[in-house]
Amino acid sequence: MTTPPFSPLIDLADGHAIPQLGLGVYKVEDATAARLVEGAIDAGYRHVDTAKLYFNEAGVGAGVRASGLPREEIFVTTKVWNDDQGYDETLRAFDTSLGLLGMDYVDLYLIHWPAPKQGRYLDTWRALETLKRDGRARSIGVSNFTVAHLENLLAQSTETPVINQVELQPWLQQRELRDFDASRGIVTEAWSPLGRGRVLGDPTLEAIAEKHGRSSAQVVLRWHVQQGLVVIPKSNSLDRIRENSRVFDFELDAADLAAIAALETGERTGSDPDLVG
Numbered sequence: 001m002t003t004p005p006f007s008p009l010i011d012l013a014d015g016h017a018i019p020q021l022g023l024g025v026y027k028v029e030d031a032t033a034a035r036l037v038e039g040a041i042d043a044g045y046r047h048v049d050t051a052k053l054y055f056n057e058a059g060v061g062a063g064v065r066a067s068g069l070p071r072e073e074i075f076v077t078t079k080v081w082n083d084d085q086g087y088d089e090t091l092r093a094f095d096t097s098l099g100l101l102g103m104d105y106v107d108l109y110l111i112h113w114p115a116p117k118q119g120r121y122l123d124t125w126r127a128l129e130t131l132k133r134d135g136r137a138r139s140i141g142v143s144n145f146t147v148a149h150l151e152n153l154l155a156q157s158t159e160t161p162v163i164n165q166v167e168l169q170p171w172l173q174q175r176e177l178r179d180f181d182a183s184r185g186i187v188t189e190a191w192s193p194l195g196r197g198r199v200l201g202d203p204t205l206e207a208i209a210e211k212h213g214r215s216s217a218q219v220v221l222r223w224h225v226q227q228g229l230v231v232i233p234k235s236n237s238l239d240r241i242r243e244n245s246r247v248f249d250f251e252l253d254a255a256d257l258a259a260i261a262a263l264e265t266g267e268r269t270g271s272d273p274d275l276v277g
């Protein structure tokens, strides 16, 4: 029998809600995505984060169906890729994504990167507003938007993004962006929350992990959860996928949180949003 959901829900400004911890599937092969997503749902996950760029939307959709749970119990995010920015292009890309997923709506559609040199994210956002009005994207948001990109978008739009999905891990804590998002009612979601695995050997994290009898990965994800962030760790291993979900039964104390706060270096494991696209 499928494990009940472990994750609390975070309210979005549009009235919907998102499970706080979900499964990221970047670099998961389409052929294995179905098995992994089905296994994650069986382990209590109810939220999957994919993108056109990941070339596994078909596998994700198959995994959701294979779980046997009603579609509305799983929160599915996908994203419009940089090559498809623009109003008509985005509507077409959305149709393709929905077809690959084999679904008639997504829970969340995101602009993957602002791609500021293209200068098309406002047109792209208009398309997302249309998809929301039509009910085919229940919620709409952005990814990799800086304060400057968001200020520009908000000044020229009626809909406010409900989510900003950005790189966020102990080396890159994004405090200014998080404050800005919060001031506009935007939920911040953390991608590469484990720094693609690179932050996990940090001695401070290892010491906190030992103190709590947990892994470094669980400490880092618990830190995200206690900051009120949405978080989408990825693994190709079902054992690690299960491990990453067991973060709702212990708590970091003030000393742990202060020690992790001091790990900020500003170092990215991914790309700079002003330079992509």
Ligand code: NAD
Pocket: 023, 024, 025, 026, 027, 049, 050, 112, 143, 144, 165, 166, 190, 191, 192, 193, 194, 195, 196, 197, 198, 200, 215, 217, 218, 232, 233, 234, 235, 236, 240, 241, 243, 244, 270
């Ligand atoms: P991540 O920080 O989740 O790290 C994943 C890697 O960490 C794994 O490949 C594995 O090597 C290691 N790992 C995972 N669990 C572990 C554990 N319990 N113990 C030890 N090692 C472990 O990196 P990610 O995949 O880059 O990011 C997560 C998700 O965020 C992606 O899958 C994707 O859905 C999303 N994402 C979005 C963007 C964007 O531009 N919007 C960019 C990158 C990633």
